[in-house]
């Protein structure tokens with residue numbers, strides 16, 4: 045009996061295994077396509093818990109999952125560990141170091157990068173919080189400052205070592221400032237009793253006149269009051285003009301002497317997109333058709349932080365839920381395209397957003413209603429335990445949170 049020759053299946057290359065790329069790959073799992081999921085890391089990162097790594101609550105391994113383990117049960121999907129350096133839209137190729145991959149359909153989901161807005165000294169002297177390595181570096185820096193301060197004789201130098209500035213009062217800045225204040229308190233009370241409370245400062249700097257832009261203003265005011273009660277100096281209307289190795293200069297001429305300046309003031313679409321010759325718009329993101337296709341290239345889709353789309357006159361926020369929903373929509377539209385149907389327009393279903401304020405506190409919006417306090421924290425905890433993939437990670441994170449309720453941080457080692 046002779047075999048029947050089968051036509052080659054379309055090759056879908058997905059660049060980036062964050063939520064957008066991963067959810068696109070998962071939804072394409074049963075389609076008649078061959079998928080290559082490409083990432084420069086061999087793991088998927090749950091970025092919403094990065095600040096908990098930086099403040100010692102959870103360990104770095106707990107917020108990452110090997111990508112191979114996530115696609116193992118999907119026979120049509122393979123993982124390629126590669127940093128894409130070039131996208132050739134004409135020849136339908138992506139290239140990495142010494143490697144070239146042809147595609148029939150391409151999904152770009154490479155996310156975003158820290159944005160320093162060209163502020164002098166910010167990129168050189170601030171510590172960003174966008175990757176696991178940066179979160180560990182930030183935690184190490186805080187711990188190193190304590191170890192140096194306890195041996196330091198000069199009160200002035202000690203004060204500088206123990207002043208921690210956080211630039212950016214959005215959700216990540218608010219959450220990290222709260223986590224940092226708790227780490228500082230835990231170190232002071234348990235491990236460094238010789239250091240004086242008055243020498244320690246956590247300063248949250250926000251250029252606008254309220255915290256949590258994008259949330260209803262009353263929630264920003266609630267957060268500011270809550271953080272102030274935790275001992276954090278919340279400075280509103282505090283626009284950074286320049287950063288030097290040990291100082292932050294504000295536009296109004298004020299000066300903060302701090303050995304540690306964390307930068308969580310903003311992100312922009314992956315700058316590589318511009319280098320690849322793709323059309324880049326506001327915030328470094330790529331403007332798209334409503335179907336998430338690149339204008340003029342129906343075979344190219346973009347999803348997640350890199351994608352620029354507007355809804356009700358506003359750009360969609362760079363958040364996890366948008367990335368997941370866009371990844372799912374890309375998969376759906378690829379399936380429709382292959383079946384000869386028209387791709388559908390993407391519409392974001394916003395169920396809410398939450399930010400925690402230290403242990404057991406929080407603020408947010410759920411289905412359009414404001415929530416604060418323990419209710420917000422519990423909702424946040426539920427979402428952040430059930431969203432990242434992997435039962436083991438969820439269990440260890442939950443254990444770390446329980447441990448943390450005792451006022452002691454689980455991850456206080458300077459790891460190199």
Ligand SMILES: Cc1cc2nc3c(=O)[nH]c(=O)nc-3n(C[C@H](O)[C@H](O)[C@H](O)COP(=O)(O)OP(=O)(O)OC[C@H]3O[C@@H](n4cnc5c(N)ncnc54)[C@H](O)[C@@H]3O)c2cc1C
Pocket residue numbers: 059060061062063064065082083084085087088089090091092093094095126127128129153154155156173174175215216314316347348349350362363364365367
């Ligand atoms: C500190 C922090 C806290 C956050 N907190 C929240 C929160 O509480 N709630 C919320 O909803 N959102 C939060 N976000 C935002 C959310 O994490 C992002 O919106 C989401 O991760 C974007 O998903 P993405 O798939 O577009 O990109 P990413 O998750 O950034 O994934 C991009 C992937 O592409 C890979 N990649 C990039 N360039 C290349 C290349 N050239 N070649 C190969 N691979 C490449 C990267 O390694 C990465 O795996 C937070 C973000 C940060 C940084």
